Amino acid sequence: MNKNVNKVIITLILSILCIFGINIKSTLKSSEVEANNEDAIEAMNTNDDDEKKEESKFDYAKACWNLQSLYKSDDAWKKELKSFVKDTKELKNYVGKVTKSKTHITFALDIKEKLDIRANRLYAYVKLKKDINKNSYKYLDMTEEMGKVYKDYSRICSDLELEILKLSDDEYDKIISNNKINKKYGMYLSDIRRSKKHYLDDKSENILSNVSNISSLPSKIYELFRNMDKNTNITPAEYASIIESGARQDRKDAYQNEFIAYNDNINTLSGLLVGQVRKNIFYASERGYDSSLDMYLSSDNLNTKTYDKLIETVNKNTDSLHKYVSMRKKILKLDKLYYYDMFVPIVDxxxxxxxxxxxxxxxxxxxxxxxxxxxxxxx
Known part of the structure; x- marks a missing residue:
């Protein structure tokens, strides 16, 4: 695999991991990778601007999901979104009094549970629609609209959670002693209380909430690049099929076609990665975490030692992976093994x-x- 391609892949992986909130805290272990020849390097840096996109042979009618089980049409989705916004006001009425009694907190959490389900359905529909129509500004706008609505809803939920956090231990224990509340919402409430020391005062929480539109820019820009500006001659579904093809030249062409855009924009993507990392550091620092890794792992009640042990264990057991790669090269009867050779089946x-x-x-x-x-x- 040549060094340019290697850089592209590493940058891509790091960008995706950071977008999903994972802070890389390990030292990448170098391995013996065979250098690519000059022709392959030249091919990676050649733009095929004059190449016309071939007509797709992929049968989308058989492969695309039917989203009518969620909403019959885009208009139905928009109608539900308006209804959702209206119904969030019912939950907002509990802000300031959610911990007034066991009845209040039960009713509020019941309402929130139903709204969460509806929010997930709304988001799933527009997300899947956008995946089908990668170049559609319509679904990009709908996604933005959903994001704004969810931000307002999240703020209501944060206000309620902040009230629960402000409870003294004795007050909290009295509420959680209710069997109905404990059985249905015990884990949720426990997760909230576990993060108590990382919540700030009302003013600071409001500032962090307002900053979210700015701090999310690196991931949003990357998403635009990946879905709108990364010109490619094949669809993701076609790429997944070709990369497993027995025709090596087809695999190579598909691979270069897919990743050349990352190579051509490596400085821009590196800048986005830096922005994402700085965002993670900022939030971790403001909330009093030891690191951004600590912040993200804490949501699953994990500590950094678990993560470090995982990396350590993987690094100590790469021999099996190297053996597998060597075996794959031998079975495929190849002098050199490249990334695009890693997905083709080695058995019939x-x-x-x-x-x-x-x-x-x-x-x-x-x-x-x-x-x-x-x-x-x-x-």
Whole structure:
């Protein structure tokens, strides 16, 4: 794998990890990687601007998800969004009095639970629509609209959580002693209380909330680049299929076509990465965490020692990975192994054309040990 491509891949992985809130705190261990030849390097830095996009042979009708189970149309989604905004006012009425009694906190959390489900459905619909229509400004605008609505809703939820945090230990214990509250919302309330020392005063929390539109810019800009400005001749679904193809030149062409945009914009992407890292450091510092890694792991009640142990264990056991890569190169009968050779099957693949309905049935059967109710969600 050549050094330019390696830099692109590392930058891409780091950007994605940081967007999802993961702070890299390990030293990347170098391994013996065979250098690419000059022709491959030249190919990576050549723009095929004159190359016309071939007509897609991918059958989207069979592969695209049916979102009508969420909303029948975009208009139905917009109608539900307006209804959601209206109904959040009911939850807002509990701000300032959610901890007044066990009844108040139960009613408030019941309302929040229903609103959370609706918010997830609203977001899922527009997110999946945007994934299908990568270059559609319509769904980009709808996503922005959903983001603004969710921000306002999150602020209401934060106000309620802040009230719960302000409870003394005795007051909190009295509320959590209620079996109904403890059984249904015990874990949620426990997670809130666990973060008590990292919450700030009302004024500071409001400032951090208002800054979120600015601090989220690196991830939003990266998303725009990835979905709108990264010109490519193949769709993600086609790339996933080609990269597993037995035709090596097709794999190489698809790989270069997919990643050349990252190489051409490496300085811009590096700048976005720096912005994301600085954002993480800022929030971690303001909330009193030891590091941004500590901040993100704390949401899952994990400590940094667990993360460090994971990295240490992986680094100590890379021999198996190296052995696998060597075996793959030998089985594929290749003199050199590149990244685009890592996905092609090394045994004769079983060509199964499984449609959606059959796949759904297989998954339903696989979930049967979990109970009928669990599997019925698929239908």
């Amino acid at each position: 693949p079983v060509d199964l054309d499984i449609n959606y309905e059959k796949g759904q049935s297989i998954i339903y059967s696989a979930l049967s040990p979990l109970g009928k109710e669990y599997g019925d969600i698929l239908y």
